[in-house]
Amino acid sequence: MDLLKERILKDGTVKAGNVLKVDMFLNHQIDVKLLDEIGCEFKRLFGDKQITKILTIEASGIAVACAAAMHFDDVPVVFAKKAQSINLDGESYSTKIESFTHKKVYDVIVSKKYIKPDDKILIIDDFLANGCALLGLIDLVKSAGASVEGIGIVIEKGFQSGGKTIREMGLNLKSLAIIDSMDDTTGKIVFRE
Numbered sequence: 197m198d199l200l201k202e203r204i205l206k207d208g209t210v211k212a213g214n215v216l217k218v219d220m221f222l223n224h225q226i227d228v229k230l231l232d233e234i235g236c237e238f239k240r241l242f243g244d245k246q247i248t249k250i251l252t253i254e255a256s257g258i259a260v261a262c263a264a265a266m267h268f269d270d271v272p273v274v275f276a277k278k279a280q281s282i283n284l285d286g287e288s289y290s291t292k293i294e295s296f297t298h299k300k301v302y303d304v305i306v307s308k309k310y311i312k313p314d315d316k317i318l319i320i321d322d323f324l325a326n327g328c329a330l331l332g333l334i335d336l337v338k339s340a341g342a343s344v345e346g347i348g349i350v351i352e353k354g355f356q357s358g359g360k361t362i363r364e365m366g367l368n369l370k371s372l373a374i375i376d377s378m379d380d381t382t383g384k385i386v387f388r389e
């Protein structure tokens with residue numbers, strides 16, 4: 197998606213530790229018009245699937261998931277919550293996710309009320325790095341007996357392992373921008389064609 201790539205080149209900054217900061221338009225300040233274009237692109241990519249729910253993880257996935265949902269017809273967004281401690285009352289599905297940016301393992305939950313076995317799920321997130329967040333979300337969907345119809349990512353860091361792992365699982369993963377390399381000393385970002 198050219199608009200997104202141009203914006204990453206203009207406003208993204210490469211930090212040490214393979215972190216791309218996009219606080220200017222995605223992760224802190226949000227460019228809602230750009231998000232709307234992103235949502236429109238996800239609809240183009242996954243509109244042929246009979247999606248019944250969009251699933252993401254708090255916090256930064258929520259805005260992207262909502263932007264996508266605006267382009268689908270009557271499709272709610274469900275966001276998995278990071279819990280301090282899991283309440284094992286049988287009301288929620290839970291999994292563990294290691295945060296790439298904070299290097300912390302979170303328990304992540306979603307209420308059984310919001311994912312049902314007949315749901316066809318589109319998973320959406322802002323970044324794909326090593327794939328922990330996505331593997332956790334896929335695990336939640338599987339626990340509910342629902343199906344993953346597609347996975348939409350705004351920025352995939354293609355030099356990290358997540359994309360390969362998820363594609364090898366046979367899942368329909370589409371990323372709007374894939375970064376093949378980035379350098380925190382020069383700031384250079386190279387996209388996959």
Ligand code: 5GP
Nearest residue numbers: 214215216296323324325326327328329358
């Ligand atoms: P993964 O679980 O695939 O290793 O990492 C994905 C999650 O970590 C995303 O939900 C995103 O919030 C965060 N993340 C991973 N890499 C980056 C990055 O380079 N920049 C930002 N802003 N977030 C990232």
